[in-house]
Amino acid sequence: MKLNTHRWWRDAVIYQVYVRSFLDSTGDGIGDLAGVRAGLPYLKKLGVDGIWLSPFYPSPQHDHGYDVADYCDVDPLFGDLAEFDLLMTDARRLGVKVLLDIVPNHCSSEHPWFQEALVSAPGSAARARFHFADGRGPDGAEPPNNWHAMFGGPAWSRVTEQDGTPGQWYLHMFTPEQPDLNWRNPEVGTHFDHVLRFWLDRGVDGFRIDVAAGLYKHPDLPDSPDPEADARTRDSVNPLAWNQPEVHDVWRHWRSVCEEYTGRDGRERLLVGEVSVRTAREHAQYVRHDELHQAFFFDLLSAPWNADAFRKVISEAMQDIAGTGSTVTWVLNNHDQVRTVTRYGELGTEGSGLGAARARAAALLMLALPGAAYIYQGEELGLPEVVDLPDDVLTDPIFRRTGSRARIRDGCRVPLPWSGHASPFGFTSGVESAKPWLPQPAYFAEYATDRALADTRSFWHLYRDGLQLRAGLPQLGEGVLRWLDTQPGVLGFVRGDGLVCAVNFGTAPTPAPVSGTPLLSSGPCAPGVLPGSTAAWWISDCTNP
Numbered sequence: 001m002k003l004n005t006h007r008w009w010r011d012a013v014i015y016q017v018y019v020r021s022f023l024d025s026t027g028d029g030i031g032d033l034a035g036v037r038a039g040l041p042y043l044k045k046l047g048v049d050g051i052w053l054s055p056f057y058p059s060p061q062h063d064h065g066y067d068v069a070d071y072c073d074v075d076p077l078f079g080d081l082a083e084f085d086l087l088m089t090d091a092r093r094l095g096v097k098v099l100l101d102i103v104p105n106h107c108s109s110e111h112p113w114f115q116e117a118l119v120s121a122p123g124s125a126a127r128a129r130f131h132f133a134d135g136r137g138p139d140g141a142e143p144p145n146n147w148h149a150m151f152g153g154p155a156w157s158r159v160t161e162q163d164g165t166p167g168q169w170y171l172h173m174f175t176p177e178q179p180d181l182n183w184r185n186p187e188v189g190t191h192f193d194h195v196l197r198f199w200l201d202r203g204v205d206g207f208r209i210d211v212a213a214g215l216y217k218h219p220d221l222p223d224s225p226d227p228e229a230d231a232r233t234r235d236s237v238n239p240l241a242w243n244q245p246e247v248h249d250v251w252r253h254w255r256s257v258c259e260e261y262t263g264r265d266g267r268e269r270l271l272v273g274e275v276s277v278r279t280a281r282e283h284a285q286y287v288r289h290d291e292l293h294q295a296f297f298f299d300l301l302s303a304p305w306n307a308d309a310f311r312k313v314i315s316e317a318m319q320d321i322a323g324t325g326s327t328v329t330w331v332l333n334n335h336d337q338v339r340t341v342t343r344y345g346e347l348g349t350e351g352s353g354l355g356a357a358r359a360r361a362a363a364l365l366m367l368a369l370p371g372a373a374y375i376y377q378g379e380e381l382g383l384p385e386v387v388d389l390p391d392d393v394l395t396d397p398i399f400r401r402t403g404s405r406a407r408i409r410d411g412c413r414v415p416l417p418w419s420g421h422a423s424p425f426g427f428t429s430g431v432e433s434a435k436p437w438l439p440q441p442a443y444f445a446e447y448a449t450d451r452a453l454a455d456t457r458s459f460w461h462l463y464r465d466g467l468q469l470r471a472g473l474p475q476l477g478e479g480v481l482r483w484l485d486t487q488p489g490v491l492g493f494v495r496g497d498g499l500v501c502a503v504n505f506g507t508a509p510t511p512a513p514v515s516g517t518p519l520l521s522s523g524p525c526a527p528g529v530l531p532g533s534t535a536a537w538w539i540s541d542c543t544n545p
């Protein structure tokens with residue numbers, strides 16, 4: 001068995017629960033905490049070490065909870081604190097860790113602090129918790145600088161002052177309903193200390209930190225040097241709005257709070273950051289030994305289906321992380337990205353199953369890599385992206401603010417199918433009229449968990465078998481990898497004393513790097529052959545054939 005039980009996070013497999021789409025216990029068409037609790041045995045059976053819950057705090061849901069109006073409560077949509085405590089009790093009993101999603105860069109425009117700022121005068125203490133500034137140009141009618149918001153449009157909105165006149169502007173790097181907090185104001189940090197302790201006292205095992213390269217802005221809020229580049233991408237490229245040096249002090253402090261709790265009971269708490277920065281070196285700075293434990297490594301997720309591209313990002317991740325004290329946190333899917341089955345499909349190959357075969361292979365690859373892995377709900381079912389949602393059901397603010405369907409995020413957030421032949425597929429509590437908050441396509445029937453569990457060839461069994469082996473094999477989890485010399489288009493590596501993983505990125509079969517029958521493979525795999533779009537694991541004492 002693994003040595004690192006006390007440092008569980010270093011090679012943990014965490015399942016991301018997008019609460020509103022997981023399981024609905026009340027029949028209102030929206031998933032909730034009681035639904036998550038009911039699903040815990042399913043997740044335990046799958047074999048994950050823990051769950052990360054998307055934000056369930058009181059929120060007007062302009063960005064599905066990433067607009068928090070109260071950091072220390074549960075939105076009635078999802079339950080209440082008592083329900084949260086029951087969830088914690090069950091999770092503890094089952095040995096499933098629980099991470100919460102914390103959103104420190106911005107709050108909701110309905111947060112009492114922002115409401116107070118709106119009715120307070122320019123220069124007031126209430127406005128100093130945010131970034132309020134006078135506009136430029138005649139009558140201050142132009143935004144204070146040229147920054148773009150990540151979800152389209154300018155990063156500034158103008159308020160109307162109490163006397164009815166057009167007033168100051170406030171900064172929001174996402175939507176206008178998500179005003180950015182001013183972390184140069186010590187009150188903000190103090191508030192988040194309270195929030196961390198509130199949830200740590202309720203027993204949580206750590207936090208996924210939203211927009212962890214945000215928080216601080218350049219103190220003078222100067223113009224961005226390349227506003228066109230900022231507008232073109234959803235990546236954090238504006239060097240004045242992201243990745244300011246002061247943010248590292250926050251992570252050092254939060255780490256010390258976690259260590260304090262560990263000192264009390266020996267249980268390690270985890271901080272895993274959503275760190276979008278431009279270079280691998282910058283990324284590594286966030287996971288120095290006294291900062292975040294881990295930061296998501298998104299380059300695997302954005303790599304095209306290509307052996308060289310995968311090898312490059314994996315090698316870079318291993319190099320960057322070396323010496324930081326962290327381990328790589330691998331991700332193939334999350335609630336912001338097109339699902340792998342669809343992403344890896346190619347135009348003109350619909351129905352051929354190519355995307356699904358590649359997604360299965362990628363899963364085995366990810367589970368064999370050194371470090372931790374995150375699975376996004378539905379990934380274990382092989383759910384495809386729902387690409388044809390009609391405009392009138394789309395809820396992603398990116399669609400509303402850009403008028404474009406490009407890169408919208410609703411298609412990966414459609415509620416999970418659990419059973420049956422028609423929507424709601426067991427997602428809601430069985431009330432006939434309850435409609436899932438996003439419509440589920442009829443073909444979701446094929447992916448329902450009851451069918452997946454009953455079919456040993458399903459994605460579910462592949463993930464479950466991979467997780468089981470990973471938990472038992474000393475070669476997997478934390479450590480290093482050694483690349484094998486393989487044919488072009490094939491990636492192969494050895495873990496420990498002879499666990500070989502190989503992936504054939506091409507479509508034609510190739511000789512397998514190990515002669516015997518694989519321990520596990522993502523598709524049918526005769527001894528000695530590695531079919532196209534397939535990954536396999538072998539135990540071998542011949543590590544570089």
Ligand code: GLC
Nearest residue numbers: 063066103174210211274336
């Ligand atoms: C993160 C979240 C995303 C959210 C954004 C703003 O990128 O993953 O869902 O919209 O932050 O909070």
